[in-house]
Amino acid sequence: xHLRKLLPLFAAGALFLxxxxxxEDDHNHIDISFLEPGDEEVVTxxxxxxxxxxxxxxxxxxxxxxxxxxxGDPTDIILSLDEHDHDQVIDLEVDVDLSSYxxxxxxxxxxxxxxxxxxxxxxxxxxxxxxx
Numbered sequence: 688x689h690l691r692k693l694l695p696l697f698a699a700g701a702l703f704l705x706x707x708x709x710x711e712d713d714h715n716h717i718d719i720s721f722l723e724p725g726d727e728e729v730v731t732x733x734x735x736x737x738x739x740x741x742x743x744x745x746x747x748x749x750x751x752x753x754x755x756x757x758x759g760d761p762t763d764i765i766l767s768l769d770e771h772d773h774d775q776v777i778d779l780e781v782d783v784d785l786s787s788y789x790x791x792x793x794x795x796x797x798x799x800x801x802x803x804x805x806x807x808x809x810x811x812x813x814x815x816x817x818x819x
Contacts (some may be wrong), residue, residue: 715746717800719812724796726814733818734786738766742777742800749801751777756813758793765794785818793817 722739731737742751752769756762767777785794794816802808 696755705762707801709791715744715802717742717744717748717751717802717810719798719800719810721798721812721814723767724814724816728816729819730785730816731819733788734784736783736785736816736818738779738783738796739778739780740796740798742779742798744767744775744800744802747773749773749778749804750806751779751800753779754797754799756795757781757788758795788818790819793819 713818720741724730740753742748750771755766797813799811
């Protein structure tokens with residue numbers, strides 16, 4: 688008899704949990720992957736450095752951007768790329784010549800993606816690499 692009284696309570700609780708999970712599924716999440724170079728990698732040829740960043744969204748991308756500069760000098764912008772696209776996966780790829788920098792220079796790659804169209808929610812990631 689007591690179970691029959693509790694059954695509506697369990698049903699309401701199950702409905703509440705399902706509603707919360709559905710709400711979470713509506714949130715677009717973006718993963719940023721640095722395919723080249725790898726974090727802390729020493730690239731082999733400073734004159735031909737391939738930079739490849741992938742933005743993978745649960746639903747869709749909006750604005751994505753990458754920025755490359757020498758570590759400790761964000762005013763020396765080597766590369767600034769951005770793209771506005773609604774694809775689920777966006778790959779930003781470019782080759783840069785870093786041979787004018789001294790051997791051993793460390794570089795900082797920053798990536799940013801808007802998880803919504805108004806860019807109210809932003810996800811960022813970064814890596815470092817150096818030249819021989």
